[in-house]
Amino acid sequence: MTLILAAVLALGAAALLSGLFSRHDPWARSAVIAGLAAAAACAGALAERALAGREVPDLLGPWLLPGAVFHVGIDPLSACFLLLVLIVGCCAGLYGEGYIAASHGHVPSTPARFFFLVLVGSMALLVAARNALLFMVAWETMALSAFGLVSCEHGKPEVRKAGLLYLLCTHVGSLCLLALFALLGSNAGSLEFSAFAAAPPLPAAWTTAAFLLALVGFGMKAGFMPLHIWLQEAHPAAPSHASAAMSGVMIEMGLYGLLRLLALLGPISLEAAFFLVALGLVTAVFGILFAMTQRDFKRLLAYSSIENIGIILTAAGLGCYGLARNNSSLALLGFAAAILHTLNHGLFKSLLFLSAGAVYQAVGTRDIEACGGLQKRMPWTCALTAIGAAAICGLPPLNGFTGEWLIYSWLLRPGAGHGLLLGGLAAAILAVVGAFAVVTFSKCYGLTCLGQPRSATASAAREASWIMLGPMALLAALCVGIGLFPGPAIRIAFTAAGDVARAAGPAAAASSEEWSRLLSVIGLLGVGVCALSALLWLFRKSLLHRREVARGPTWGCGFSAPTARMQYTGSSYPVPLTRVLAAALATREEAHPPVGYWPDKAAYESRTPDPALERWLPALTAKVEGWISVPRRLQYGRLQLYLLYVSAFLVMTLLWKL
Amino acid sequence: METLKLVASDLLMVVFAPPIMLGIIAKTKAAVAGRKGPPVLQPLYDTIKLLGKGAVYSKTTTWMFRLGPVVSLAAVIAAAALVPLARAPLISFNGDAILFVYLFALGRFVTITAALDTGSSFEGMGASREAAFSSFAEPALILAFASLAYRSGGLTLARMFAPYGGPSAAASTVLALGSLFVVLLAENSRIPVDDPNTHLELTMIHEVMVLDHGGPDLAFILHGAELKLALMASLLVRLVMPEMPLVGAVGSLILGLAATAVVIGLVESSMARLRLIRVPQLLVAAICAATFGLLLTLR
Known part of the structure; x- marks a missing residue:
């Protein structure tokens, strides 16, 4: 258990060293890499031990604060999130070195390094905390270090505004959490998590209050609609490796908090479970709708994070339904789907944020409308972006499908009861979200990477450095790997879900075996799709071998001088949908169409405010x-x-x- | 020997039935219009001819453009492994219906990105429409699947799409059939949603996305599209048609597919393509029908 302490200390020491060596860039860089590597080794070993089912003793230490005990422990739920923190933290941290170097001083290296390491360390401590005060200290350290990252480039007014908004939001959340822990602590007579679990249940009115406080406190961080307001402002403002860690891991700490409370306090009422599912679906639908209309690459990704948080919340709500109905297999399935999708989202979302950073460094803008044709200029970055985009749409054979498939299996499971209509409708809403995700990410990848460059900077773009590509490739490999061979990830998710669902070990193991067997069939079919594609590719090659293969301009349907500006743009691409959904989106358009026989300058502008x-x-x-x-x-x-x-x-x- | 026969009949269904189905649609339309029409095997001849041709690639395109047809065909073939064609499907497990839907989504994603790879405004237009309209078709499909899964007690295509004799069987079957038929027309670019034979690129959806593909690539795309139509049609056939005496399982499926092709041909001959802004309304109607079907299965 001292390993977790060692990991946090290593990260803290690396943060201090990187601050001390702010004048010696290579030294600071080595400090960052060494700190991340040490933390990964320590905490990775620990997570492996916890997930393998071996008992890891808790670590207790005295602390000067009244009521506080330095109590850290690790169970499968913690280990699962710790693993995510480490994978994303290490990949993003390594990438960050390349990103800082490529920015030529635009990204201030000292705060970017320091706050990033503090963020990763505080998240590692957060998932291990077993005392409410320690939890709050880690939570606040995480929140403040993220503020440092968001306002890294504080020379820009929009960055300052985003940073302030984030700070306000996160403190509203923290206040709610303080109130929540005060409530639970006064009931239990101690701030230890174990005391919360052993305490008598709260009176009914206070239970509702605690539920709402937890929902606002953790939901503010996770970004449940309409508490998401800071997300789409803060993520574009932060440097890309920081937004990857924030979007891939930090916002998911809100969900960790909810799951941890559920594990401690036990089932919530049926109505509350329905409310969580409904809130999750609303968050998912509106998140992806607003993502679709964005033209800023990172803002689009931020909205899509809100969508994924919605999907995870839906799954967690389904798990709560199972708990409330005393059906442990349903509870297990719901929570496992939530945890699996959390892991998957952490991987592909951080991959996409890292791609966005590579594109930003190469083109100098996050505006999709100024990109295009990058696949010829940055082949590796774009190939990895394609994998991330397909994974986030939930397409087989990538990892995004596995979690969504579990949710569909929950919703469409046959059985008796009035819940079925709602299950069918929820599945249909998930299908809409999936289809909208295809619109959003075919736009995000297709218009950024494919076609012709829409600006001079885009046509002069250069491939990112290997230190940026390496971590991206690792994340992409994990996305593909989990999609094709989902067994280990499924087992991790079900083991962790067993803590929340209060399912005994053997039941969880049996259920995990059953679902991992089914998902392995899907994985095998995915391997089949890949093999079949390879065969067809070879067949096509052999067919074309002796034939004439010519190259020419794109067919312009008879028009002889098409230009790059005539291509579809990020704003025009989703128009068939946004017109139909105008009432929900309230897109503001300002059009000065060409008038008369000799039209003057024409202009058109559309904007979808949040x-x-x-x-x-x-x-x-x-x-x-x-x-x-x-x-x-x-x-x-x-x-x-x-x-x-x-x-x-x-x-x-x-x-x-x- | 038995497995060999099974594989042979499946292969027959995957390779030959789809183009012939399209040929029957064309023949029906010609007959209604009083023309002789192309031979029933014409789509097959077209595919074979295209496989032997060279190709012209746009200078704008990258590997994505070449990957699109390959992966979309592979995804549809993988979906075929899940469909109970004549007998039991090759692969069947609880939840394969969802994989079936998402394999089509995979095919759509790569087709759309391949279209965007050309940088053509027309193909961008097709991609944009395809992505938008399928967002309405997908929930209808899932809702219809949900009602079939609930009433049959399993989320496998083989169980969902089998003749069913439970309470309010006729009504729920009709509603599921109606919504699935609309989805079939929309997903396979048939009239009234899309017209594969029009000459104006501006009005197309699916065909305009593949304007730049030629040679083997186009052959893959055409066969993938035909196979997708045949797979969805064979699901519908299994839903309503019991195995007929004398002809056996394969025979009755082939007869059913031919009948579906004739129905599609008649629908195409009897109405015009809808205006594009009307297409979502048609699909929302399909969603409503599927929801009513779902309501009927809950008792």
Whole structure:
């Protein structure tokens, strides 16, 4: 168990060293790589031991804070998330070195390195924390280091704005969590997680309050609609390796928190489970809808993270339904699907964020509309992007399909009861989300990498360095590997789900065997698709071997001078859908069409603002401002007055205690 | 020997039935229009001829353009392994229906990206429409599958698509059949959603995506599309047609496919292509029909 401590310390030491060596770039780089490698070795060994089912003793240490114990432990659920933190952290960290070097000073290297290592270390500590105060300390360290990463390039006004928004949101979440732990702690009489589990259940009203606090506190981090407002602003602002770690792992810590609470506190009511499923589906649908309309590569990916969080939340809600119905096999399946999709999402989303970073470094913009034709110029980056895009659409034979297939299997399982209609409808909504994802990511990959370059910078793009490509290739290999041979990942997910579903070991193992057998058939069929494609490719090659193969311009349907500007753009590509769904999207268009026989300059602009951020939040803040205008009269901005307030408060508390 | 016969009959269904089905559709349309029409085997001749041709590739294209036809055909062939063609399917497991749907999605994804690879505005247009309309077809398909899975008690294609005699069998079968038939027309670019024989690229969906493909690539695409039509049609046939005496399982499937082809031909002869903005409405109607079917299975 000291291994987890060693990993966190290694990361912390590397962070400090990278800060100390800020003038010696090679030294700082070696510190980062050594720290990540050491952490990976320590924590990887630990996670392996926990997932293999061996008992790992907890580590308890004294701590000066009142009520706090330095208590860390690891169970399969922690180990599963620890593994994700490590894989994504190491890949993104290594990539970050190439990214910082390629940015030629645009990315300030010292904060980017320091905060990144702190972020990874705090997440490793977070998943191992077994005491509420330790959990909160790790949570806040994670949140603040992410703030440091988001505002890395604080010279830009939009980055400052995004950073501030993130800071506000994350603190609203943290306040809710503090209240939640205070509530649970006062009930249990201790801030130890084990005490929470052993405590008598809360009264009904307080249970609802705790549920809502957890939902807002963890949901703010995970990005449940409409709490997602910071996500699409913060992710594009951060350097790409940081957004990969934030989107691939950090937001999933919100889900870890929810799952951990479920594991501690036991089943929630049936209504709450339905609410979680509905919230997940709404988040998924609106996340992907807004992703579809974006033209900023990283903003698109951020919205798609919201969609995936929605899918994971749906699966977790299905697990809760199983718990509430006392059906352990359903609970196990739901939670396993949630955890598997969390793992998969961490892999392909960080891969795509790393690709976005490579494209940004090469083209100098995140605007899809200025890209195009990159596959000829950056063949490796684009090939890896294609794998990530296909995986995130949930297409077989890649890993995205495995988790979604488990969710479909849950929803469409035959049986009796009124839940079936809802199951069928939920499956249909998931199918819509999947089809929208195909629209979004065929746009994201197709218009960025394929076709002709739409700008001069795009046509001058150069391939990324190997230190950036290597980690991307590793992530892509994991995506393909889990898709073709899903057995190990399934076992990890079911073992971890066993903790949440409170299913006894043998039951979880049997269920895991059954589902991994089915998914192995799918994996084998995936291998078959690959083999068949290879055969057909060879067949095609042999057919063309003796024939004339010519190269010419693209067929312009009779028009002889097509230009790159006539290609479909990121805004026009989803129009058949956005027109139909105009009511939900509220896309603002400003058009000055050509008029008359000798038309003047024409212009067209469309923008899809985020309703939660740009319409609901201002309305809410206006309301809140109205409410707080009364207590604001106490605020005069004079120090003497505030000192008076403080002393008055102290006297009041003394009087109370008398 | 028995397995050999099974494989041979499956291969027959995968290689020869699809082009002949398309030939029957063309023949039906010609007959309704009072023409003689091309021979029934014409699509097969076309494919064979294309396989022997060279190819012209656009200078804009990359490996994605060449990969598209190959992977989409491979995905459809893999889907064929899941479909109960004449007898039991090659591979069958609980949940194969979802894989079936997603294999088609894989084929669509690579076809769309191959189209975008040309950088042509027309092919971009086709890709955009294909991606959009399939977003409406997919939920209809899943809902219809859901009602069939619930009533048959298993999420395997072989069980879902078998004659069923439970309560309100006729009504739920009709509703599932209706929605699946609309999805079949939409997914296989038939009238009223798309017209494969039109001469104006502006109005096409699927055909405009493959404008730049030629030679063996086009042959792969054509055969993949025909096979997809035949697979979906054979599911419909199994849903409503019991095995007939005298002709056996293979014979009744072939007869059913021929009948489906005639029905598609009649639909195509009797109506015009819908305006593109009407297509989502048709597919939403299919979604509604499938939802009603789902309601009927819940009792």
